[in-house]
Amino acid sequence: MSLLEPDSEAALGAAVTDAAAAKAPLEIIGGGTRTGLGRPVQAERTLSVAKLSGIKLYEPGALTFVAAAGTPMAEVEATLAAEGQRLPFEPMDHRALLGSTGEPTLGGAVSVAAAGPRRLSAGGCRDSMIGVRFVNGEGTAVANGGRVMKNVTGYDLVKLMAGQYGTLGVLTEIGFKVLPKPETAACLMIDGLDDARAVACMAEAVGSPYEVSGAAHDPAGPSGSPRTMLRLEGLARSVAYRTGELTRLLARYGEVAVETDPAVVDAMWLAVRDAAPMAGREGAVWQLSVKPSDAPGIVERLRAARDLNAVQYDWAGGRIWLLTPEDGDAGAAAIRAETQAHGGHATLMRASPATRAAVDVFEPRPAVLARIDEGLRARFDPAGILNPGRMG
Amino acid sequence: MEMPEPSQQALGARERLVADLTAALGPDGVISSVEELVAYECDALTAYRCPPLAVALPSTTEEVAEAVRICARHGVPIVPRGAGTSLAGGALPTADSVILGVARMNTVLEVDLDNRFIRVETGITNLKVTGEVEGDGFFYAPDPSSQLACAIAGNIAMNSGGAHCLKYGVTTNNLLGVKLVTPEGEVVEIGGPHMEAGGYDLLGLICGSEGQLGLVTEATLRILPKPEGARPILVGFETSEVAGACVADIIKSGIIPVAIEFMDKPCIDATEKHAKAGYPMDAGALLIIEVEGSEEEIEEQLVSIRAIAEKHGPVAMREATNEAEAKAIWLGRKSAFGAMGQLGDYICLDGTVPVGMLPEVLRRTAELADGYGLRVANVFHAGDGNLHPLILFNANAPGQLEKAEALGADLLKLCVDVGGCLTGEHGVGVEKRDLMLHQYRAEDLEQQMRVKDVFDPHWLLNPAKVFPLSVSTERRAALAAE
Numbered sequence: 001m002s003l004l005e006p007d008s009e010a011a012l013g014a015a016v017t018d019a020a021a022a023k024a025p026l027e028i029i030g031g032g033t034r035t036g037l038g039r040p041v042q043a044e045r046t047l048s049v050a051k052l053s054g055i056k057l058y059e060p061g062a063l064t065f066v067a068a069a070g071t072p073m074a075e076v077e078a079t080l081a082a083e084g085q086r087l088p089f090e091p092m093d094h095r096a097l098l099g100s101t102g103e104p105t106l107g108g109a110v111s112v113a114a115a116g117p118r119r120l121s122a123g124g125c126r127d128s129m130i131g132v133r134f135v136n137g138e139g140t141a142v143a144n145g146g147r148v149m150k151n152v153t154g155y156d157l158v159k160l161m162a163g164q165y166g167t168l169g170v171l172t173e174i175g176f177k178v179l180p181k182p183e184t185a186a187c188l189m190i191d192g193l194d195d196a197r198a199v200a201c202m203a204e205a206v207g208s209p210y211e212v213s214g215a216a217h218d219p220a221g222p223s224g225s226p227r228t229m230l231r232l233e234g235l236a237r238s239v240a241y242r243t244g245e246l247t248r249l250l251a252r253y254g255e256v257a258v259e260t261d262p263a264v265v266d267a268m269w270l271a272v273r274d275a276a277p278m279a280g281r282e283g284a285v286w287q288l289s290v291k292p293s294d295a296p297g298i299v300e301r302l303r304a305a306r307d308l309n310a311v312q313y314d315w316a317g318g319r320i321w322l323l324t325p326e327d328g329d330a331g332a333a334a335i336r337a338e339t340q341a342h343g344g345h346a347t348l349m350r351a352s353p354a355t356r357a358a359v360d361v362f363e364p365r366p367a368v369l370a371r372i373d374e375g376l377r378a379r380f381d382p383a384g385i386l387n388p389g390r391m392g
Numbered sequence: 393m394e395m396p397e398p399s400q401q402a403l404g405a406r407e408r409l410v411a412d413l414t415a416a417l418g419p420d421g422v423i424s425s426v427e428e429l430v431a432y433e434c435d436a437l438t439a440y441r442c443p444p445l446a447v448a449l450p451s452t453t454e455e456v457a458e459a460v461r462i463c464a465r466h467g468v469p470i471v472p473r474g475a476g477t478s479l480a481g482g483a484l485p486t487a488d489s490v491i492l493g494v495a496r497m498n499t500v501l502e503v504d505l506d507n508r509f510i511r512v513e514t515g516i517t518n519l520k521v522t523g524e525v526e527g528d529g530f531f532y533a534p535d536p537s538s539q540l541a542c543a544i545a546g547n548i549a550m551n552s553g554g555a556h557c558l559k560y561g562v563t564t565n566n567l568l569g570v571k572l573v574t575p576e577g578e579v580v581e582i583g584g585p586h587m588e589a590g591g592y593d594l595l596g597l598i599c600g601s602e603g604q605l606g607l608v609t610e611a612t613l614r615i616l617p618k619p620e621g622a623r624p625i626l627v628g629f630e631t632s633e634v635a636g637a638c639v640a641d642i643i644k645s646g647i648i649p650v651a652i653e654f655m656d657k658p659c660i661d662a663t664e665k666h667a668k669a670g671y672p673m674d675a676g677a678l679l680i681i682e683v684e685g686s687e688e689e690i691e692e693q694l695v696s697i698r699a700i701a702e703k704h705g706p707v708a709m710r711e712a713t714n715e716a717e718a719k720a721i722w723l724g725r726k727s728a729f730g731a732m733g734q735l736g737d738y739i740c741l742d743g744t745v746p747v748g749m750l751p752e753v754l755r756r757t758a759e760l761a762d763g764y765g766l767r768v769a770n771v772f773h774a775g776d777g778n779l780h781p782l783i784l785f786n787a788n789a790p791g792q793l794e795k796a797e798a799l800g801a802d803l804l805k806l807c808v809d810v811g812g813c814l815t816g817e818h819g820v821g822v823e824k825r826d827l828m829l830h831q832y833r834a835e836d837l838e839q840q841m842r843v844k845d846v847f848d849p850h851w852l853l854n855p856a857k858v859f860p861l862s863v864s865t866e867r868r869a870a871l872a873a874e
Binding site: 059060061062063064084113115119120123124126127136140141142143144146147148149150151152153154155156157158159160162163164168179180181182183200203206207208209234235237238241242245289290291292293315318319343344345347362363365366368369372373375376378379380391 | 504505506507508529530550551553557561562564565574578580581582584585586587588590591592593594595596597599600601617618619620640641643644646647648685686688689692693744745746747748773776777778811812813814815816817818819820824828831832833835836837839840842843844845846847858
């Protein structure tokens with residue numbers, strides 16, 4: 001095992017060119033907090049992007065932010081916060097869930113497309129991205145997109161770079177459209193709803209004009225009883241107004257409690273973002289992306305089939321987190337039977353390397369898409385050295 | 393415009409091709425007479441024309457796939473077409489191609505308000521999508537100014553934007569899934585009503601690929617609840633540069649208006665003559681800023697915006713107090729392109745620049761235009777820096793079109809040089825193809841072409857668009873030799 005830590009894009013390119021010539025697989029890491037995602041990579045060399053760090057361009061007046069891939073997420077967030085701005089997609093910090101240590105990086109968050117609860121209203125990681133630089137599997141640096149938010153010049157490789165787990169290119173620089181951090185936030189809470197009722201309640205809230213920026217449901221809740229949560233953000237008067245309107249609209253679902261202390265609201269949604277109900281507990285963790293109204297039925301059928309030790313609905317039901325014992329296939333067959341029948345996809349987010357090697361971590365693709373995936377890998381990384389096998 | 397040498401094989405196959413297409417699609421589904429083909433010889437970039445071999449107008453996805461397989465069998469390139477409103481020549485035929493249009497496929501397949509999506513065949517117009525859900529309080533956000541006519545197929549191919557994308561994003565941010573016909577004639581679904589399509593982001597690749605990776609026959613689109621209300625405010629400034637500075641200040645303040653539209657003096661003059669919207673004639677430039685929400689929220693945002701504008705010494709400020717006044721404010725902007733047409737011929741550009749560079753770019757635009765002895769009017773989406781300089785010229789005067797095109801190229805290069813790009817929402821098409829090397833290095837384009845190799849190994853979809861002919865020469869020669 002050798003660790004390569006280039007401190008420039010050119011040096012990184014040279015390291016990749018060298019590995020390609022030697023046909024020596026590379027495991028790509030940033031802060032190393034997300035290496036437990038995807039399938040285990042067998043590589044003799046580790047290529048760290050951590051030394052490609054720093055903010056390249058930040059224009060608050062243009063909502064534009066560009067930084068090197070190895071920049072710590074904490075630095076990114078602090079820099080934006082100093083100007084009253086933030087990344088729109090609320091990137092998840094995987095450390096608590098995966099039990100990892102280290103500093104999450106911007107490139108790591110992008111490589112796994114780590115979107116949080118605000119994905120519901122603000123879009124995913126890829127929706128905020130406006131430009132990338134990456135090194136392909138031949139060691140060639142490639143630029144795509146740029147630093148403006150409206151750009152249709154040529155093919156959009158920017159989005160392709162989100163959620164590719166370092167298998168198509170090693171990210172070196174990423175540009176984002178950022179957004180103002182709202183003046184304040186509030187959280188509406190309804191307790192006691194069963195899953196179906198909760199998803200109906202969230203659909204009604206999200207379908208209203210009151211700009212809900214988070215909609216989650218925890219069937220176990222903080223005190224053991226179910227809790228449904230809706231987040232509102234914006235200017236203070238506007239949040240107060242919308243809180244009132246939404247409380248009235250949802251009255252028929254039950255009593256609506258309101259949390260208006262922004263610090264408490266932030267903490268509540270941080271817990272949703274980082275899948276707190278699953279963290280520190282034994283078992284395999286799955287994430288399902290489904291049509292929201294299908295979610296309660298899927299969970300109900302899975303509960304009948306196997307133990308679900310924790311469940312969390314996010315994105316108004318569009319994202320389901322599941323904690324289930326890691327025995328046999330860790331539930332893969334039962335879960336994938338649901339995504340096959342109803343559409344959507346399931347990803348095994350946490351399991352031992354042995355389980356992740358034995359089970360499809362990502363949803364298997366139809367033949368035509370699998371062929372395209374394979375073709376892209378061959379054309380971005382002809383020697384097959386970038387995180388080989390990580391995505392299957 | 394240089395176009396590749398037509399394929400002799402394709403030209404020679406015309407009769408058999410038409411017979412096969414007619415057998416598959418019926419006589420109504422194929423156009424092959426010289427007189428009728430004229431209607432398809434160009435899109436909205438009318439300066440370039442070329443009749444195709446034939447036009448195929450399938451009615452179902454299966455028919456699209458069959459037509460694609462027939463063309464592949466004969467080695468005939470396909471030019472996909474939605475409504476033919478591309479300003480970039482994205483649907484310009486080549487002499488050896490078949491136009492494959494989705495105009496007859498315009499059914500709404502599913503409306504699901506609980507899950508906030510609509511599934512449509514892609515021949516449907518942009519405006520009809522919103523029309524379908526408006527009664528229930530929803531809308532489809534991307535709103536290109538051609539929305540009455542343009543098809544969702546073309547919106548997806550070009551990743552169309554519109555006036556309201558500062559807040560709601562462009563097509564790619566509102567597209568959840570597609571049914572795609574591959575160049576081999578296979579049918580595959582990518583994404584769907586769920587968020588995040590899964591796997592590599594092929595949906596992101598397809599959107600904006602100008603019809604070069606596959607044909608999209610169905611789309612699942614995100615719909616949004618309509619805001620309670622919206623109100624525009626019109627502010628006139630002494631000069632374009634001052635107006636540009638005001639835009640950056642508004643965005644920096646933390647307010648994201650749903651739209652910030654910009655018009656300069658030549659444009660104000662022309663629209664005022666045409667539409668009589670009552671715009672301030674003493675202003676060197678004006679902004680139309682629209683905010684959304686409840687009455688209180690609108691008022692709160694407008695108070696801040698007025699305060700920011702005041703710092704830039706506005707020469708006029710007009711806030712709509714009712715629906716009619718709001719319409720009047722938008723009237724001039726919406727009729728701007730028509731009004732400019734009254735002045736003569738024009739080329740509409742589409743570069744984007746960093747918002748902070750707006751004042752400088754506007755100044756240099758005027759200087760460059762002076763150098764060519766041409767007039768340029770500016771009307772554009774200022775919040776995201778997406779410029780639409782209109783170069784006015786007289787098509788009947790010899791040499792004027794060439795001169796206007798040369799100025800256009802200079803202006804787009806200027807956009808790139810200050811950190812922006814060649815096209816913000818219209819697409820590259822044939823129009824900006826040969827400028828691509830100004831924005832991207834050969835390695836960057838090579839990686840994009842490799843994506844095309846994967847999806848369309850024989851390079852049969854929408855030939856001669858996007859990539860400069862010089863960078864695709866080897867590939868095309870190798871394929872021709874096959």
